[in-house]
Amino acid sequence: MQPREIINTTEFNLIVRRLAFQLIENHTNFEETVLIGLQTKGVFLADRLRKELETIQPGLNLNVGYLDITFFRDDFRRTDKPILANETKIDFIIEGKKVLLIDDVLFTGRTIRAGLDAMLAYGRPSLVELLVLVDRRYKRHLPIQPTYVGKIVDSIISEQVSVEWEEVEGEDKVLMHSSEK
Amino acid sequence: METLSVDHLLGIKDLTKEDINLIFSTADGFKDVINRPIKKVPSLRDITIANLFFENSTRTKLSFELAEKRLSADVINFSSASSSVKKGETLVDTVNNILSMKVDMVVMRHPNPGAHAFLSRNIDAKIINAGDGAHEHPTQALLDAYSIREKLGKVEGKKVVIVGDVLHSRVALSNIYALQKLGAEVMVCGPATLIPKYLHTLGVRVEHNLKKALEWCDVANMLRIQLERQDSKFFPSIREYTMQYGLTLDLLNSLNEEIIVMHPGPINRGVEITSEVADSSQSIILNQVENGVAIRMAVLYLLAGKIGR
DSSP: OOOEEEEOHHHHHHHHHHHHHHHHHHHTTOSSEEEEEETTHHHHHHHHHHHHHHHHSTTOOOEEEEEOOGGGOSOTTTSOSOOOOOOOBOOSOOTTSEEEEEEEEESSSHHHHHHHHHHHTTOOOSEEEEEEEEEETTOOSSSOOOSEEEEEEOOOTTOEEEEEOHHHHSSOEEEEEOSOO | OOOOSOSSBOOGGGOOHHHHHHHHHHHHHHHHHTTSSSOOOOTTTTOEEEEEESSOOSHHHHHHHHHHHHTTOEEEEEEGGGSGGGGTOOHHHHHHHHHTTTOOEEEEEESSTTHHHHHHHHSSSEEEEEEETTTBOHHHHHHHHHHHHHHHSOOTTOEEEEESOOTTOHHHHHHHHHHHHTTOEEEEESOGGGSOTTGGGGTOEEEOOHHHHHHHOSEEEEOOOOGGGOSSOSSSOHHHHHHHHOBOHHHHHTSSSOOEEEOOSOOOBTTTBOHHHHTSTTBOHHHHHHHHHHHHHHHHHHHHTTSOO
8 A cells, every 4th residue: 555645745844843933932042952853863853943943043053963772772682673873963061951852753652761861871951852743642652742743643553654854755744654555 | 684694703704894894883883872971871781791701801801891881781700710610620511500690691711712613602692702812802803993994084995014923912813804804904014933924825914124014004003022922932032022123203203104003902111112102192002992892882782682582
């Protein structure tokens, strides 16, 4: 079966813009706030939000970092998933700051759990918020909820949600893949 | 899934170029980890590792133990000086006894070449060679090549000279294999008595004049004279060796191009290398030690990923 488009390019850009405005509402000039994208796909969203925020508020001084969670995963030796690490790049202090964790899809919550652990190796933030583009609700394995959501999607466990980016796949959109052939 | 082609790290000889690059890119991640405020990750928290040292070691043992602890593994240590080996127990019995205490991985240093290969056929645990006699010392070669890659951007096409006691050195053999697999040119330099007779069959250049060797190379890896392994006289005196093959600041400054100086440690200051050279800006000896922890974390992590549950 062909994947179903659940967010098209127009909606995608509207959502990112809306998320950017929500962030400005809560964080004003981002002096005490840092953005951290989770490797790999959360990094694209973090970069896109930075671009959007800088368009809305020119001259904004944003701290944006990337966090790799590979070594903090709870499924090491339990899956056949790639175990190769990605780059972590956090060249600012998170101690005492408000941290905005950013990922593309929130599903079981295990990635975010690992992200929280990985982040704490850098210090103790005063506050942590979570921003996701897609929230697959009712599928959580852990008590984790996002602060900012692009779109809520109801899906069954065999379905897969994938986010495509202009810089990688050529077009911004979100697809739902059914496991049925 | 990217994974190593081997189940144990017995020697560099068994690794592919892809294996070495996988270890390097994993080590990049761990190098980042060990420079964080909290230098620990939980990856190996359900793994137990035995460090079996049947031969003395300071740096390698500390480095492995630190790597294991930074991966949250449980660690037990053993050295033959205080063990039942002295009472006549065989290697397989010693190790099997340790394994019955539910150990998943074994890091071993042993004076007999091939002890690890033998053990890997007889016991059920992942084995990492931390040095076997004058045969191989794979993690040292990996961290040496990794340090060259870090300093010069790549290993491919670089010229590396290994100077000194090649005959008694496990570091030399592992380095030759690793550097050649990564596309570097390798030369050995030392008195004819300390260069193995058939070494050139490995595709290695042999040079007996230190100055000529240094003018050829990008990197000089200075080996320690292993007096404890020498059962006869290989050169007239330490003083004469130092005159011929000791790296001094004058010699270093007389070269047309700046080279990088490495040493696997422990250094005999004033013998193979003077203090000025060891502490100079061209020396990356302490970077090697730091990279050693990251490389060992990478090897442990990648092999642990192959342990079935």
